[in-house]
Amino acid sequence: MMQYFNDLVLIFDSTVRLAVPLILACLAGLYSERSGIVDIGLEGKLLGAAFAAAAMAAVSGSPWLGLLAGIGVALCMSAIHGIASINLKGDQTISGVALNFLAAGLTTFLGQSWFHRGGFTPQLSADQRFNPITLPFAEQLKDVPIIGEIYWELISGHNILTYVAFIAVPVTAFVLFKTRFGLRLRAVGENPKALDTAGMSVSWLRYQALIITAVLVGIGGTYLSIAQSAGFNNNMSAGRGYIALAALIFAKWKPWPALLVCLLFGFLDAMQFRLQGIKFPVIGEVPVQAIQALPYVLTIILLAGFIGRAVAPKASGIPYTKER
Amino acid sequence: MATQTSSKQRLETAAASAPAIELRGINKHFGAVHANRDIDLIVRRGTVHGIVGENGAGKSTLMSILYGFYTADSGQILVNGQPHAITDSRHALALGIGMVHQHFMLVENFSVLENVVLGAEDSPLLGKTLAHARAQLKRLATDYGLEVDPDAIIEDLSVGQQQRVEILKALYRGAEILILDEPTGVLTPAEADHLFRILRTLRDEGKTILLITHKLREIMAITDEVSVMRQGAMVKTLVTAQTSPPELAEAMVGRRVLLRVEKGPAAPGKVMLEVQNLVVTDDFGIPRVKDISFSVRAGEIVGIAGVSGNGQSELLEAISGMRDQLLGTVMLNGEPLSLRGDDGAARARLAGLAHVPEDRQRMGLVTVFQEWENSILGYHHEYGSGLGLDIAKAKAEAKERIAKFDIRPANSDLKTANFSGGNQQKIVLAREMEGNPDVLIVGQPTRGVDIGAIEFIHNQIIKMRDAGKAILLVSVELDEIRSLSDRILVLFDGHIVGEADPATADEGELGLLMAGVTKDGHAPDAGPGTVPAHETLIEKNLTEMSPQDNKDKSGLDE
Numbered sequence: 001m002m003q004y005f006n007d008l009v010l011i012f013d014s015t016v017r018l019a020v021p022l023i024l025a026c027l028a029g030l031y032s033e034r035s036g037i038v039d040i041g042l043e044g045k046l047l048g049a050a051f052a053a054a055a056m057a058a059v060s061g062s063p064w065l066g067l068l069a070g071i072g073v074a075l076c077m078s079a080i081h082g083i084a085s086i087n088l089k090g091d092q093t094i095s096g097v098a099l100n101f102l103a104a105g106l107t108t109f110l111g112q113s114w115f116h117r118g119g120f121t122p123q124l125s126a127d128q129r130f131n132p133i134t135l136p137f138a139e140q141l142k143d144v145p146i147i148g149e150i151y152w153e154l155i156s157g158h159n160i161l162t163y164v165a166f167i168a169v170p171v172t173a174f175v176l177f178k179t180r181f182g183l184r185l186r187a188v189g190e191n192p193k194a195l196d197t198a199g200m201s202v203s204w205l206r207y208q209a210l211i212i213t214a215v216l217v218g219i220g221g222t223y224l225s226i227a228q229s230a231g232f233n234n235n236m237s238a239g240r241g242y243i244a245l246a247a248l249i250f251a252k253w254k255p256w257p258a259l260l261v262c263l264l265f266g267f268l269d270a271m272q273f274r275l276q277g278i279k280f281p282v283i284g285e286v287p288v289q290a291i292q293a294l295p296y297v298l299t300i301i302l303l304a305g306f307i308g309r310a311v312a313p314k315a316s317g318i319p320y321t322k323e324r
Numbered sequence: 325m326a327t328q329t330s331s332k333q334r335l336e337t338a339a340a341s342a343p344a345i346e347l348r349g350i351n352k353h354f355g356a357v358h359a360n361r362d363i364d365l366i367v368r369r370g371t372v373h374g375i376v377g378e379n380g381a382g383k384s385t386l387m388s389i390l391y392g393f394y395t396a397d398s399g400q401i402l403v404n405g406q407p408h409a410i411t412d413s414r415h416a417l418a419l420g421i422g423m424v425h426q427h428f429m430l431v432e433n434f435s436v437l438e439n440v441v442l443g444a445e446d447s448p449l450l451g452k453t454l455a456h457a458r459a460q461l462k463r464l465a466t467d468y469g470l471e472v473d474p475d476a477i478i479e480d481l482s483v484g485q486q487q488r489v490e491i492l493k494a495l496y497r498g499a500e501i502l503i504l505d506e507p508t509g510v511l512t513p514a515e516a517d518h519l520f521r522i523l524r525t526l527r528d529e530g531k532t533i534l535l536i537t538h539k540l541r542e543i544m545a546i547t548d549e550v551s552v553m554r555q556g557a558m559v560k561t562l563v564t565a566q567t568s569p570p571e572l573a574e575a576m577v578g579r580r581v582l583l584r585v586e587k588g589p590a591a592p593g594k595v596m597l598e599v600q601n602l603v604v605t606d607d608f609g610i611p612r613v614k615d616i617s618f619s620v621r622a623g624e625i626v627g628i629a630g631v632s633g634n635g636q637s638e639l640l641e642a643i644s645g646m647r648d649q650l651l652g653t654v655m656l657n658g659e660p661l662s663l664r665g666d667d668g669a670a671r672a673r674l675a676g677l678a679h680v681p682e683d684r685q686r687m688g689l690v691t692v693f694q695e696w697e698n699s700i701l702g703y704h705h706e707y708g709s710g711l712g713l714d715i716a717k718a719k720a721e722a723k724e725r726i727a728k729f730d731i732r733p734a735n736s737d738l739k740t741a742n743f744s745g746g747n748q749q750k751i752v753l754a755r756e757m758e759g760n761p762d763v764l765i766v767g768q769p770t771r772g773v774d775i776g777a778i779e780f781i782h783n784q785i786i787k788m789r790d791a792g793k794a795i796l797l798v799s800v801e802l803d804e805i806r807s808l809s810d811r812i813l814v815l816f817d818g819h820i821v822g823e824a825d826p827a828t829a830d831e832g833e834l835g836l837l838m839a840g841v842t843k844d845g846h847a848p849d850a851g852p853g854t855v856p857a858h859e860t861l862i863e864k865n866l867t868e869m870s871p872q873d874n875k876d877k878s879g880l881d882e
Contacts, residue, residue, distance in 0.1 A: 183445065
């Protein structure tokens with residue numbers, strides 16, 4: 001019994017770790033899509049930020065400078081996306097996809113030419129990374145059955161970015177539904193004309209949303225390379241930006257459901273690690289590749305059949321043109 | 325009514341103070357188009373000032389300049405006697421100018437309260453703002469009769485209620501001058517009456533109202549003064565009490581327009597279209613057409629009157645094959661017509677039943693296509709065979725139709741979206757009429773169409789009748805039904821509640837039928853009472869009707 005409990009806590013623990021970049025990217029996407037900008041470039045921003053963070057941490061030795069670099073790169077990519085889709089009124093999907101290609105190519109190219117390790121950045125030492133934090137009393141409570149164990153294993157012992165991700169959820173819910181900015185953000189994604197006729201700048205609001213998007217996805221990318229891993233490797237975002245977008249649809253563009261959906265995807269990911277090499281009754285051992293594909297297959301199934309009608313913000317993806 | 329004397333008094337009092345708005349020599353060009361030329365206008369404080377003109381006369385452009393949406397190329401705007409350069413909407417709002425747009429500027433999934441405060445929030449946190457707005461709305465509701473549930477979601481509200489939210493938005497921002505752009509285009513008659521009551525109250529409280537419309541009846545009913553625009557210029561400003569609809573109509577179009585359609589007596593032949601026991605449900609499975617039977621003969625126009633939302637759309641869609649009927653038969657020329665399935669509409673067309681849909685942009689045209697492409701839609705199989713398309717032939721015929729139906733601009737390569745509403749309607753009419761059908765079904769033929777085009781369209785429909793075609797006309801414009809039809813059927817709640825002869829039926833009688841009050845005592849004591857008693861009865865029925873419809877829908881959505 002206790003064995004199962006311990007296993008479960010461990011699976012949930014890795015669920016949390018694996019869900020963090022998804023949560024950050026998903027919330028990032030939430031801000032941008034709520035403002036009416038489709039951001040398929042989340043994937044590229046995650047990757048770009050991961051590379052910048054790892055490179056900066058390796059060169060400067062400071063994870064905090066790495067974080068700044070990660071956010072900085074995400075901001076630059078958001079600025080390109082913003083200019084293309086807000087000012088030039090281009091197709092947002094195309095601009096996003098272009099950013100994804102740019103990030104995939106540029107990170108490999110720069111990684112190779114700067115560090116000569118086949119696109120990898122140098123292995124980071126512990127003080128160049130974000131390390132686990134032990135929360136107060138975790139040590140003392142460790143041996144209390146169940147509650148102490150959950151606190152020690154599951155709640156304590158994560159790095160600062162994990163806590164940022166989880167705090168970002170209630171903050172986003174508050175901003176979105178209880179503040180003036182949130183009201184305008186939701187409105188600009190539904191009917192930008194309503195804001196324009198009320199005398200407000202649609203472009204500026206959308207840029208503000210893109211800035212928040214960049215900060216969140218920048219933190220997400222940083223988490224990938226210098227908190228979860230000890231360096232950057234090729235294409236390490238591995239489709240998480242896309243999964244975050246899928247999670248966003250599944251969550252119907254709401255922050256709390258977004259958290260749950262990201263945890264679900266994280267859980268699937270954690271299970272796939274646990275299931276590898278296990279012999280199932282009747283089928284026997286399932287090939288690793290099939291298990292690894294599980295989260296992706298489930299994404300498709302969930303998106304195709306289980307979410308019901310997900311109505312995107314009405315103006316999402318449509319550039320706003322003032323008639324004058 | 326005492327409006328005339330009080331209107332005179334109002335104008336006299338207003339003349340003593342500075343006008344609420346004065347425009348001097350406003351000019352605005354869009355490329356080569358001179359949309360506003362040397363406009364002078366004086367709008368007196370505390371009056372209702374109407375602005376009439378055909379579509380494209382420059383009314384909306386002028387109001388957009390006043391509201392800061394466009395900036396004028398030259399000219400001066402004075403608000404309360406002070407010159408201002410209004411550069412954006414925020415500036416206009418600050419000067420106390422509010423606008424209710426033709427297409428509402430509301431966020432549909434927001435509550436009424438959220439829409440009202442949007443852009444006028446007084447603190448970064450919403451809680452306080454919303455509490456303040458709630459109190460304000462309560463006050464406005466009692467002051468002006470603008471009752472709307474502050475927590476209702478916009479998309480659950482009827483159009484009339486949404487419009488009230490727009491007015492509330494303007495008043496919440498402290499508007500003293502209210503611009504309404506074609507406010508009744510989307511309203512039922514009862515909702516329009518309610519709106520006018522609100523506008524009168526607002527005026528009596530000292531607000532100034534600018535009403536843009538092309539409906540002369542509204543101008544006569546509510547305005548104190550009226551300005552007429554034509555082709556970008558201000559033709560004249562008249563005191564409403566001293567003018568008449570024919571005078572206004574002439575000023576609008578620059579020539580005398582027939583307000584009544586001239587048509588000879590009908591010569592009905594054999595039954596061409598016969599509908600038997602038709603039952604049609606809407607997208608939610610709710611019956612909208614409930615066991616309807618009627619027939620249309622060759623050489624006659626049968627008009628279906630009714631307040632919008634009583635099953636007209638479903639009836640049109642079912643007969644034209646766009647929507648599957650639940651029960652019943654549609655007979656064309658004595659043969660039962662099979663309309664079920666996705667190709668029902670195509671089969672109906674082949675059998676000789678043409679359809680001018682009520683929403684030309686959504687159902688009648690592909691607006692991003694060129695004119696000639698739209699001109700063959702649904703008949704494209706007649707142009708070329710197999711995979712080929714005889715473009716030269718299509719274009720040549722499109723050109724003929726452009727000439728015949730006076731479609732402007734006369735350019736078959738132009739994107740359809742660039743034609744005005746009236747000309748788009750002519751494109752659809754030309755296509756359906758030139759296919760030489762036996763039966764023509766027409767829905768809302770002149771919705772959003774200007775007076776000149778209305779006259780043309782009406783004449784074309786009469787011509788079709790005189791050529792021996794059977795025509796079924798569905799319209800929410802009672803005037804149109806009365807002047808075109810040879811027989812009127814009144815639709816209420818999916819039933820045909822009465823038939824009337826347009827030559828003898830009076831408006832009151834039809835109004836009662838449209839409200840579902842039938843002679844055999846559908847509602848109690850509908851006998852020969854006084855006229856005001858009728859009016860209240862109609863209003864009561866109508867106001868009860870529309871929210872009900874919405875409730876049904878939202879209930880199913882859950």
